Amino acid sequence: METTISYEQLAIELTANLAQRESDMSVKKALDFALLEDFDHLYRFSNLLMMEQGIDAKNLVGGFTEITPGRPTISEHRHPYDDVRYAGDNKVADSITRLNVAIITAAEQQTMNFYMNVANLYKSEIGRKLFAEIGMIEEQHVSQYESLMDPTCTWLVSLLEHEYTECYLYYSMINDETDEQIKRIWEVCLEQEIAHLHKANELLTKYENRDYTTVYKNGGKFPELLSFGKSNIEYIRKVLKNTVYNTAKKEDYVKVSSLPQDYEFFKIQNIINKNLAQVPSHKVIEMYIKNNKQDYRFETSLNPVKDLQNRKEDNTTVGR
Numbered sequence: 001m002e003t004t005i006s007y008e009q010l011a012i013e014l015t016a017n018l019a020q021r022e023s024d025m026s027v028k029k030a031l032d033f034a035l036l037e038d039f040d041h042l043y044r045f046s047n048l049l050m051m052e053q054g055i056d057a058k059n060l061v062g063g064f065t066e067i068t069p070g071r072p073t074i075s076e077h078r079h080p081y082d083d084v085r086y087a088g089d090n091k092v093a094d095s096i097t098r099l100n101v102a103i104i105t106a107a108e109q110q111t112m113n114f115y116m117n118v119a120n121l122y123k124s125e126i127g128r129k130l131f132a133e134i135g136m137i138e139e140q141h142v143s144q145y146e147s148l149m150d151p152t153c154t155w156l157v158s159l160l161e162h163e164y165t166e167c168y169l170y171y172s173m174i175n176d177e178t179d180e181q182i183k184r185i186w187e188v189c190l191e192q193e194i195a196h197l198h199k200a201n202e203l204l205t206k207y208e209n210r211d212y213t214t215v216y217k218n219g220g221k222f223p224e225l226l227s228f229g230k231s232n233i234e235y236i237r238k239v240l241k242n243t244v245y246n247t248a249k250k251e252d253y254v255k256v257s258s259l260p261q262d263y264e265f266f267k268i269q270n271i272i273n274k275n276l277a278q279v280p281s282h283k284v285i286e287m288y289i290k291n292n293k294q295d296y297r298f299e300t301s302l303n304p305v306k307d308l309q310n311r312k313e314d315n316t317t318v319g320r
């Protein structure tokens with residue numbers, strides 16, 4: 001279970017971090033949108049963790065992230081039509097945008113794979129069901145982020161971009177790391193990735209008659225490095241307050257109240273979440289409240305959304 005918390009924490013830290021630096025508004029909107037959903041997953045898993053193992057998730061997030069409801073997981077199940085965004089264009093996209101999209105797609109993919117492949121071995125039924133439900137949301141997140149990539153990118157340019165992203169991440173880790181032992185590991189990994197990057201560039205030159213300078217206009221110079229270890233509390237509070245009632249409508253985001261009544265979102269919600277008592281992400285909070293009179297949270301002040309402040313009843317209406 002600690003692994004789960006760290007996957008959600010990683011997704012949240014990365015997403016908040018990337019969204020704050022992102023200049024392309026459509027990519028930034030996508031990051032802010034899924035941010036609130038992984039934020040809610042952290043809350044649901046933290047309740048399960050405390051309920052079953054008595055572990056306080058506050059200690060695992062290092063005080064950098066609050067644990068309180070986001071866009072309720074029940075509201076995150078959308079029709080597949082609404083998970084795909086407009087594709088990016090590498091000819092105009094900033095290199096930080098391309099890095100951000102590559103990084104967050106990888107993080108969401110990893111989260112999805114863990115939930116879908118390993119979590120069916122989890123010991124309790126409510127836990128297995130919660131993983132199964134949230135695994136489906138992670139699939140939506142992967143689809144959203146993957147769709148932001150440039151589909152005209154060739155195999156070898158894509159290879160170069162992957163290796164470049166790995167170099168950027170390890171280089172960022174080295175710069176951020178305070179533990180000398182761990183830093184050594186990142187250094188070894190960076191050296192390996194640099195070798196891969198050279199190989200990718202060689203292949204690009206050999207088979208496409210072009211090199212990295214045609215892929216990265218600034219000669220491959222890294223943009224501002226990624227940095228962990230800072231609080232994302234204020235940033236997430238702002239996004240939560242302003243956009244919690246949003247959902248996706250085709251390639252864009254709108255207030256759920258603006259959708260026509262016969263919209264796909266409501267049809268799919270009516271199939272998946274018809275019976276509230278069978279929705280694991282809701283049930284886990286209900287179970288916790290039943291045993292403890294109120295839910296588990298770690299808040300620095302009240303949840304910025306009034307509808308999400310009640311700790312004695314899980315909200316199932318915000319965002320749907």
Ligand SMILES: [Fe+2]
Nearest residue numbers: 008037038041
């Ligand atoms: Fe998540």
Ligand SMILES: [Fe+2]
Nearest residue numbers: 038108138141
């Ligand atoms: Fe996610």
Ligand SMILES: [Fe+2]
Nearest residue numbers: 163166193196
């Ligand atoms: Fe590599």
